Amino acid sequence: MKAARIHEYGKPVVLEDLPVPDIEPDEILVQVKACGMCRSDVQLIDGYFRPFVDIPTPITIGHEISGVVSGIGRNVPRMAGFQEGDPVGVAPGWGDGICRHCLVGNTHICPNVRWPGFGPYGGFAEYLPVPARYLIKADKGLKFEQIAPLTDAGLxxxxxxxxxxxxxxxxxxxxxxxxxxxxxxxxxxxxxxxxxxxxxxxxxxxxxxxxxxxxxxxxxxxxxxxxxxxxxxxxxxxxxxxxxxxxxxxxxxxxxxxxxxxxxxxxxxxxxxxxxxxxxxxxxxxxxxxxxxxxxxxSYWGNNTDLSEVMALAAEGKIRHTLKTFTFDQINEFLDLLRRGEIVGRAVMTL
Ligand SMILES: [Zn+2]
Structure with a gap:
């Protein structure tokens, strides 16, 4: 699969070919259809977060992700109702599920939180594994490039x-x-x-x-x-x-x-x-x-409840999107535009 990765901080991301990842039993394989580009992608590349969290490379960037269900782990509950081909948005902030913040729903401020796009898997790639409880089914009337930014810019x-x-x-x-x-x-x-x-x-x-x-x-x-x-x-x-x-x-x-x-x-x-x-x-x-x-x-990002509410507003046509779409090959070009503050609205890669 195609993936855009940081190998060295402060350098352009490398567009490369990687094997499609395996999934754990509680995970779903998401085939990415769109991924929004965030200022924090630029900051990650430029090393802004390193004094706080120095994430080891290689890192696959991209955390505003929408796509379709492409594989379902054997322990994903049937009652969750996921089927291959379902359109989904990826909720950010994957908590451990057991701390007091997770237990009230704020998995995004869990001390053991993981984020897509800040580690081995991210949305500027064709596939990524996601714990099933962090996928939210999207309304079929929404476009993938509209769903993706709702998971951060719109959340x-x-x-x-x-x-x-x-x-x-x-x-x-x-x-x-x-x-x-x-x-x-x-x-x-x-x-x-x-x-x-x-x-x-x-x-x-x-x-x-x-x-x-x-x-x-x-x-x-x-x-x-x-x-x-x-x-x-x-x-x-x-x-x-x-x-x-x-x-x-x-x-x-x-x-x-x-x-x-x-x-x-x-x-x-x-x-x-x-x-x-x-x-x-x-x-x-x-x-x-x-x-x-x-x-x-x-106020930091959002939890699953916040994202479900945002997705409901979007499904009802109550949210206007200001989007500029680009292709996988244009990732470094768009990172530069964003770094210079020259993007109006949200830039979203579509696959
Ligand atoms: Zn937790």
Whole structure:
């Protein structure tokens, strides 16, 4: 089978031929039909994660995976109802199933978690083995290139916005800011509308083309932040929504400068959910965090429940996709485009 692998950090991935993998008794062999390309693929190649987890090479990249069931392990329960040819999305974050995080469903924050695309098997390949409980059957009306990004770009901001909703930060007469309109942000503005309960949605980004996507996907207002002071941006926000601060923030970039701006706009009792990892640290004044009683939520990817909800919204036609498809041979070219921030929406490889 074809597979795209990191052999050496900091070098282009190698496109090569490998044997089709065997499956364990509790696994299903997935024939990949589409795989989204994520900024974290670029970061993995470039070594961003190495100070935290130094994954040994070779690594098959790609973690936003959709495909069809191609083989079923003998211990996969019949009641799971999988049949060869079923369209599926691969839930990320394969936990050990026994720790307290797994037992409440948060397998993606299990201390023993494994991820497709961060080890021997990934989605930029024709096949990969997946534990059966991490496959979610997809609606037959969805295209594979629509299903694939729902497992990260369309999932991660969903969990973040749910945290804001569950914290009571959304609702009528509230304003939520969406920061960073890349692959994740294009979905985040939609979830801010779908889960916002009447909250106004304002998208913030540097790039006008990306803000046009936010507008098309339902943002009530968009504000370009390039070359503007935080005071000017607060004034612009005041003009469009009638208040100069934000009740909630979903940050899909996690870029240092943008986070410092976003914190300066967070209001009294504000909630900040960050899902982005472009930067690696921030410096923000402490007093407003305390005397405005603000809350910061780290939010990481999503669990099976989150993904099932996202897949249900997609099956009902409630999610707009902004996609650019490419072929296996173009992987390195598209990694470079993504590294330079030149992809609008999500780039998805189709096989
Ligand atoms: Zn666990």
């Amino acid at each position: 991660t901001p969903y969990r973040g916005v749910k945290k804001l909703r569950d914290a009571g930060a959304l609702g009528p007469a509230r304003v939520i800011g969406v920061f960073g309109i890349g692959g994740l942000g294009a979905y985040a503005v939609q979830y801010a509308k779908l889960l916002g309960g009447g909250a106004k949605v304002v998208a913030f980004a540097r790039n006008a083309d990306k803000l046009a996507i936010a507008k098309a996907n339902g943002a009530d207002h968009v504000i370009t932040v390039k070359n503007k002071t935080s005071v000017a941006i607060a004034a612009e926000l005041g003009k469009v929504v009638g208040q100069k601060d934000l009740d909630a923030i979903i940050d899909c970039a996690g870029a240092t400068e943008m986070m410092e701006l976003a914190f300066s706009l967070l209001g009294i009792s504000g909630h900040y959910a960050n899902v982005g990892l472009v930067g690696d640290r921030i410096s923000v004044p402490l007093l407003p965090r305390v005397n405005r009683e603000q809350t910061f939520h780290g």
